[in-house]
Amino acid sequence: MKRDIGDLALFGGRPSFLRPLHVNTPNNFDRDRLYERLDWALDNRWLSNAGPLVLEFEERVAELAGTKHCIATCNATVALHLLVRAAGLTGEVLMPSLTFSATAHSVRWLGLEPVFCDIDPETGCVDPAEVEAKITERTSAIFAVHLWGQVAAVEELTAIGERHGIPVYFDAAHAIGCTLEGKPVGGFGAAEVFSFHATKMVSAFEGGAITTDDDELAAVLRGLKNFGKGLPEGHEMGGTNGKMSEASAAMGLTSLESYERSLSHNKHNYAAYESELDSIPGVRLFTGTTPETNNQQYAVVEVDEEVTGIGRDLLMQVLRAENVMVIPPIGAPACHEIEPYRRTPVPLPHTERLTARVMALPTGSTVGREQVRRVCDIIRCAVANGPAVRAGQHRSAA
Numbered sequence: 001m002k003r004d005i006g007d008l009a010l011f012g013g014r015p016s017f018l019r020p021l022h023v024n025t026p027n028n029f030d031r032d033r034l035y036e037r038l039d040w041a042l043d044n045r046w047l048s049n050a051g052p053l054v055l056e057f058e059e060r061v062a063e064l065a066g067t068k069h070c071i072a073t074c075n076a077t078v079a080l081h082l083l084v085r086a087a088g089l090t091g092e093v094l095m096p097s098l099t100f101s102a103t104a105h106s107v108r109w110l111g112l113e114p115v116f117c118d119i120d121p122e123t124g125c126v127d128p129a130e131v132e133a134k135i136t137e138r139t140s141a142i143f144a145v146h147l148w149g150q151v152a153a154v155e156e157l158t159a160i161g162e163r164h165g166i167p168v169y170f171d172a173a174h175a176i177g178c179t180l181e182g183k184p185v186g187g188f189g190a191a192e193v194f195s196f197h198a199t200k201m202v203s204a205f206e207g208g209a210i211t212t213d214d215d216e217l218a219a220v221l222r223g224l225k226n227f228g229k230g231l232p233e234g235h236e237m238g239g240t241n242g243k244m245s246e247a248s249a250a251m252g253l254t255s256l257e258s259y260e261r262s263l264s265h266n267k268h269n270y271a272a273y274e275s276e277l278d279s280i281p282g283v284r285l286f287t288g289t290t291p292e293t294n295n296q297q298y299a300v301v302e303v304d305e306e307v308t309g310i311g312r313d314l315l316m317q318v319l320r321a322e323n324v325m326v327i328p329p330i331g332a333p334a335c336h337e338i339e340p341y342r343r344t345p346v347p348l349p350h351t352e353r354l355t356a357r358v359m360a361l362p363t364g365s366t367v368g369r370e371q372v373r374r375v376c377d378i379i380r381c382a383v384a385n386g387p388a389v390r391a392g393q394h395r396s397a398a
């Protein structure tokens with residue numbers, strides 16, 4: 001247990017962890033099962049182009065999402081591109097700034113303009129009132145985000161979309177398996193986009209998917225992701241290559257089979273963090289409003305510098321010296337705080353306040369109770385010695 005400032009590795013103490021403990025380590029999966037599937041694909045010599053593994057993966061994801069259609073893609077960024085093209089979006093797309101850069105970049109890459117809206121500080125998700133206030137005649141869509149597995153304000157956003165005749169899409173990269181009033185993420189809005197990047201809850205090495213109940217949209221998306229093949233007569237878009245490979249689908253299917261185990265790990269870690277942090281003033285888990293329906297792939301904590309005496313950045317420095325490689329969570333800094341968007345400043349006070357206060361702690365199926373306890377032991381010691389840590393840091397910097 002660390003008690004004094006001298007116990008902290010930043011000030012010469014022995015690091016808590018011998019080897020680096022990372023945030024967003026890929027979840028565990030059954031390696032033998034993956035090799036079986038890969039062998040099967042290789043034996044059959046079917047490696048891409050709507051192969052049986054991709055079709056099975058699409059079926060599994062559609063089941064989880066409760067939707068009629070799932071279109072698997074090579075990643076979520078391309079899935080967003082396909083959506084922009086399939087829906088014929090132009091001009092401006094409203095979205096939160098508090099999201100991964102991909103949400104904004106996917107729109108900008110195609111020559112559209114992301115327009116950033118502030119968040120509801122309770123949930124971290126986009127504030128519907130902000131969205132409605134920023135609608136102009138150039139607005140063609142709303143891209144909301146289920147940030148850190150916290151389901152966005154689906155009902156209000158859908159109503160706004162209907163009122164103004166604008167489609168609402170959800171970036172569900174963080175939210176596979178999350179629910180709202182019993183309904184799974186995937187079927188909200190006109191379509192939703194999942195990411196199966198290696199670090200996400202379900203991994204396909206790289207991968208993405210669009211889920212929707214709209215037959216026509218699904219057909220166009222399928223055509224666009226495969227060089228425009230099979231598009232309805234007269235469709236002028238051409239197409240691109242957004243296909244998922246059989247190797248990715250093999251991984252995706254195998255990772256999906258571990259979903260419940262990963263979820264259970266996340267829930268245990270989350271509860272452990274909650275009880276450990278409970279006794280540390282000024283450091284609390286960012287839970288949003290409905291923690292029970294979140295897949296809890298991210299353990300995000302908010303640091304209140306006025307209470308702890310040390311800010312988020314210094315606390316991260318303390319932890320990193322202990323080999324706990326904490327980072328700000330996805331979305332911090334926010335899109336409007338990074339290039340190229342910061343060139344056109346827009347004040348988003350709730351977003352800016354939150355992104356400056358949050359960090360992501362290690363969780364997932366590779367992290368256990370004992371590691372959580374030791375991470376919190378470091379935080380407890382740093383906070384208990386807050387002013388001294390701050391003073392010491394100034395001294396060592398001088």
Ligand SMILES: *Cc1c(COP(=O)(O)O)cnc(C)c1O
Nearest residue numbers: 075076077100102103173195197
């Ligand atoms: C990871 C992520 C993406 C991009 O996913 P890729 O599959 O890596 O392209 C998009 N949006 C959000 C919110 C993400 O976290």
